[in-house]
Amino acid sequence: MRVSPQMSQIILAALNTSDQAEQTALQQLTTGRRVNQASDDPAAAAQEVSISSQLNACDQYTRSISSITSELQTADSSLNSAVTALQQAISLGTEGANGTLSQQNRNAIAQQVNDVSQLVLGVANLSYNGVYVFAGTADSQPPYVVDSSGNVQYQGNDGVNYVEIASGQSVPVNQPGSQLFSASGANVFTALSDLANALQDPNSTSQDIGNAVTELRGAYDQLTSARTFYGSTVDQLQSTQDFLNDENVQLSQQQNSTIGVDMNVAVTNLTQAEQARAATVEAAASMNNITLMDYLSNIGQ
Amino acid sequence: MSGLMGTMWMALNALEAQQGGMQTTANNVANLNTPGYSREVPIFQEADPFVQGNLVFGGGVDLEGIQSLRDNLLDMQISAETQQQSSAQSYVAAMNQVQTLFPSDTTGIGQQISAFFQSLNNLSTNPSDLTLRQGVLTAAQNMASAFNDTAEQLISVRQQLDGNVEEQVQQVNQITQQIANINAQLSAVSSSAQQYGSFLDQRSELVQQLSGLIDVSQLNDGASLTLTTKQGTALVVDGQSFSLSTALASDGTQHVYSAQGQDITGQISGGQLGGTLQARDQTIPALQNQLDSLAGGLVTALNTAHQQGTDLYGNTGNNLFLPNTGTGAALNMALAFTDPKMIAASSDGSSGSNGNLANISAVANQAVSNGMTPSDAYGNMVFQVGSAVSDGTSEQDASTAMLQQLQQQQSSVSGVSLDEEASNLLLYQRAYEASAQVISTINQMLQTALNMGAGA
Numbered sequence: 004m005r006v007s008p009q010m011s012q013i014i015l016a017a018l019n020t021s022d023q024a025e026q027t028a029l030q031q032l033t034t035g036r037r038v039n040q041a042s043d044d045p046a047a048a049a050q051e052v053s054i055s056s057q058l059n060a061c062d063q064y065t066r067s068i069s070s071i072t073s074e075l076q077t078a079d080s081s082l083n084s085a086v087t088a089l090q091q092a093i094s095l096g097t098e099g100a101n102g103t104l105s106q107q108n109r110n111a112i113a114q115q116v117n118d119v120s121q122l123v124l125g126v127a128n129l130s131y132n133g134v135y136v137f138a139g140t141a142d143s144q145p146p147y148v149v150d151s152s153g154n155v156q157y158q159g160n161d162g163v164n165y166v167e168i169a170s171g172q173s174v175p176v177n178q179p180g181s182q183l184f185s186a187s188g189a190n191v192f193t194a195l196s197d198l199a200n201a202l203q204d205p206n207s208t209s210q211d212i213g214n215a216v217t218e219l220r221g222a223y224d225q226l227t228s229a230r231t232f233y234g235s236t237v238d239q240l241q242s243t244q245d246f247l248n249d250e251n252v253q254l255s256q257q258q259n260s261t262i263g264v265d266m267n268v269a270v271t272n273l274t275q276a277e278q279a280r281a282a283t284v285e286a287a288a289s290m291n292n293i294t295l296m297d298y299l300s301n302i303g304q
Numbered sequence: 305m306s307g308l309m310g311t312m313w314m315a316l317n318a319l320e321a322q323q324g325g326m327q328t329t330a331n332n333v334a335n336l337n338t339p340g341y342s343r344e345v346p347i348f349q350e351a352d353p354f355v356q357g358n359l360v361f362g363g364g365v366d367l368e369g370i371q372s373l374r375d376n377l378l379d380m381q382i383s384a385e386t387q388q389q390s391s392a393q394s395y396v397a398a399m400n401q402v403q404t405l406f407p408s409d410t411t412g413i414g415q416q417i418s419a420f421f422q423s424l425n426n427l428s429t430n431p432s433d434l435t436l437r438q439g440v441l442t443a444a445q446n447m448a449s450a451f452n453d454t455a456e457q458l459i460s461v462r463q464q465l466d467g468n469v470e471e472q473v474q475q476v477n478q479i480t481q482q483i484a485n486i487n488a489q490l491s492a493v494s495s496s497a498q499q500y501g502s503f504l505d506q507r508s509e510l511v512q513q514l515s516g517l518i519d520v521s522q523l524n525d526g527a528s529l530t531l532t533t534k535q536g537t538a539l540v541v542d543g544q545s546f547s548l549s550t551a552l553a554s555d556g557t558q559h560v561y562s563a564q565g566q567d568i569t570g571q572i573s574g575g576q577l578g579g580t581l582q583a584r585d586q587t588i589p590a591l592q593n594q595l596d597s598l599a600g601g602l603v604t605a606l607n608t609a610h611q612q613g614t615d616l617y618g619n620t621g622n623n624l625f626l627p628n629t630g631t632g633a634a635l636n637m638a639l640a641f642t643d644p645k646m647i648a649a650s651s652d653g654s655s656g657s658n659g660n661l662a663n664i665s666a667v668a669n670q671a672v673s674n675g676m677t678p679s680d681a682y683g684n685m686v687f688q689v690g691s692a693v694s695d696g697t698s699e700q701d702a703s704t705a706m707l708q709q710l711q712q713q714q715s716s717v718s719g720v721s722l723d724e725e726a727s728n729l730l731l732y733q734r735a736y737e738a739s740a741q742v743i744s745t746i747n748q749m750l751q752t753a754l755n756m757g758a759g760a
Contacts, residue, residue: 007712008721016708040403041690042697048408048690052683055409056418063422070429132430134656142656143432164658166428167665176429262408295726 014287021280028273031264038262047261054258060170061251068168068240068247071176075240078129078136079233082183085126085191086230089223092119092195096216099202102209113202120195124155127184139179140164146180147192155192157185168243169250174236182229189225194218308753312746314351314364318739321348321367325732328370332720340509342374342718344501372501376524378714379508383522385710386515387574389703395579395587396696398465399689402588405457406682406689413454414682416447417602421668424661427649431658432616437644444624448637451599455635458592465584466558470550472517472577473560479514480545483507483531488543490527500527514539519574535571537562557584579696587692591685592634594673598681599637600629601672607640609667613648613660621648621660 030039041048092115098104099112128145129136138146140162150156159180165173184191198215201207325346335341347370351363406412423443427436486507493500507529514520514531520539523530531540538546546563553559559569560577569585572578603625610624623640624647651659673681 005716005721007715008719008724009712009715012708012711012715016704038408040693041406041408041686042400042403042693043690045687045690045694049683049687051408052414052686053679056414056679059415059418059422060425063425067425067429074429132433134430134432138656140650140652140654140657140659142654160652160654162652162654162657164428164431164656165662166658167425167662173662294722296722299726299729 010287014283017283018280018287021276021283024276025273025280028269028276031269032266032273035264035266036262037264037269044262051258051262054254054261057170058251058254058258061247061254064168064247065244065251067166068244071166071168071174072237072240074131074136075176075233075237077131078178079230079237081126081129082226082230082233085123086223086227088119088122089191089219089226092116092198093216093219093223095119096198096202096212096219099198100209100212100216106205109202113199116195116199116202120155120192120199123184123191123195124149127180135159136177137180137183139177139181142177147184154196155185157181168240169247172243174239174243175232176236178229178232183226186222186225186229189222191219191222191226194222308746308750310354312743312750315739315742315746317351317364317366319736319743321346321365322732322736322739324367324370325728326736329725329728329732333722333725336720336722340505340512341720342372342501342505342508343720344370344372346370370501372504373718374504374508375714375717378710378717379511380522382707382710382714383511383515383520385703385707386512387519387578389700389707390516390575391519391573391579391582392696392700392703393579394468394576395583396693396700398461398580398583399587399693399696401461401464402458402583402591403689403693405454406686408683408686413447413450414679414686416443416450417668417678417682419443420447421665424665427647428658428661428665431649431661432655434644437616437647437649440647441639441642441644445639448625448639451595451634451637455592455595455599455632458588458595459635462557462584462588465580465588468580469558469560469577469584472575472580473548473550476514476517476539476577477545477547479510479517480531480539480547483510483514483529483540484543484545486510487527487529487540491543515575517575518572518577533568533571534573535568537566537568537571591689594681594685594688596629596631596633598634598673598678598685600633601681602667602678603627603633603637604629605667605670605672606664609660609663610648612651612663614650614653614657615648616645616650616655618653619646619648622646624664 031037038044038047038051095112095115099109104112124147127137127147130145134142135144135146136142138144138159141158141160144158146157146159147155148158157180161179161181163175163179164177166176167173185193194215198212198219201212201215204211325348328344328346332343335343347368349366349368351366353360353363355361408414420440420443423436423440427433427440430436486503490500490503490507493503511520511522511529511531518539519534521532521534521536523532528542529540530538530542532538537548539548540546548563548568549561550558551561553567553569559567560572560581562568569581572581604627607623607625607627610621613621615621626636626638626640628636628638649659649661650657651663668679669677672678674684676684
């Protein structure tokens, strides 16, 4: 069979193939990605869309957790000062129930109890990032106001917000004041005011003052028990954060195994392509330059 | 004729024949790199013998003609493969542009959809915060812009392909006219075999060029050649060519019409035109539909969720996006308002509630387009575009390899080999020298014979 005399096409095609392989390997090495356009692996590219959206969500959940955590911790530490003040009020009340005190002393104690009430009111109207954290969802105005007759009134609501902190997992992020300070039958402000009134009333017996202290204890217990929400939510956020960190690592690994390049393979491919190219060029150089024509003058003599 | 004079004539004939051979070699070498050239060989034939008594003497050599070496079957296979290869090539080129519009990583629609849902989660931590609300509007605007841009780019790629169609049809017309001219000349040329050969070479080269542009079916009847598209639209019949034309059709694209005015746009399957039309009329419109379906589905679902809430003014939520659906939904996707206070985040009417944000966020996991979530629907488009390019590239590679093989085969039949021409050159030279030697010898013999007469 007659062999095609025109080798240049074959050589060009071979060079083109090795050039392409070299380019692909180089691109993979420089980007670290096996899939640089969807056509490199359509299924992997489609998967990356989903993985990358999950990774982004992970980052956002982390940001949300961090912002909720600061708010919850601020609220909790404020509540702590309220709790301390209430403990003080309880011991003041207990002291006041001691029958040996003069009315003057009882009045002084009542004044201190009123100071505690002011302090707790300040805590209950805590504002963080422009919102009143104990107002339920009606958080644009202070939840507790003193009405014309001197009583502290709750004008917040019972609303609770939930924030998604992981896919499909939401946590409540606030505790309305109606659960903390002004729960029905366990109102801190009413109890404090009752105690102060009992202390100030010269007709009050030790028994009356003792009853007011008991009422205050009830309100105190409600507050401390409702306050545990903050600690336990912060704990939950922390453990979710740990889970998200793991998930982030896992997703990154998945992303890498889906679209990332195996460096060893890419380097080998690059070397092979370079060798193939060099071999082709060498072969081409030695092939095309000699024909019988070159010897004609010699033969002719 | 016999005798010394007869022998001399025979040698002279041989000289001419070898010269003809030499000329053929010269022509072959001259056309070493001419595309479409088929090597030629001289056809030597024994001349008629003459009989003298019981003896039959050979009559020397005749140069019968010069034959152009070509394989018509190979030509047709190459033409068919060229149609496929060019079609795949122009399809891949077009879809490669489209592919860049559907990135899978950190840009594009997928990224913006995910960023929008993140901004909602961010707002849920402090639903009355105006900065966070503005963040949601910005993310929503970015998402709409991503849809707008992608839809615009798809339209612009189609327009560009439209321009290619016009250009390619013009090229088809130029080539068919040239082929018709050659057909006309061929029917006029009667005898000269060598001229015939170079006409065929030219025509064959033009048919290959035409195959790169459009699907061609050829009917070869000796010198005449009839070319039609695969579906039978006449392109060249003997000395007459039939021009195709393009005109803007009601769908806003350039359609291709036969010389008789028939719309053949949907019939063209091969060559650059075939690939261009496949991308322009099938793959890209299908993507546009899906993009519109995703945009429309997303807008409808987000609006429905948004309307369940209350904004910072205490009003029930309006549309978040302009309610565009169907064709143009992606191109016209736009926010319905720019006031961040109008985001209906609240589910209980109070400003601090974030309850409705959960409803809006839930759209991320709802089937909004062809039973798929927004992110999956986009991923599916990435997959389709990637597959289109990847399949097209495989087809192109396979075709290219096949074509190279066929061209090598053709070259093994028709290609000029310098080795071969050199050895032929040597043969003709030697034969020429030998024949000249014969003449010179006969000349001496004649001289001897004449001297013999003079001496007697």
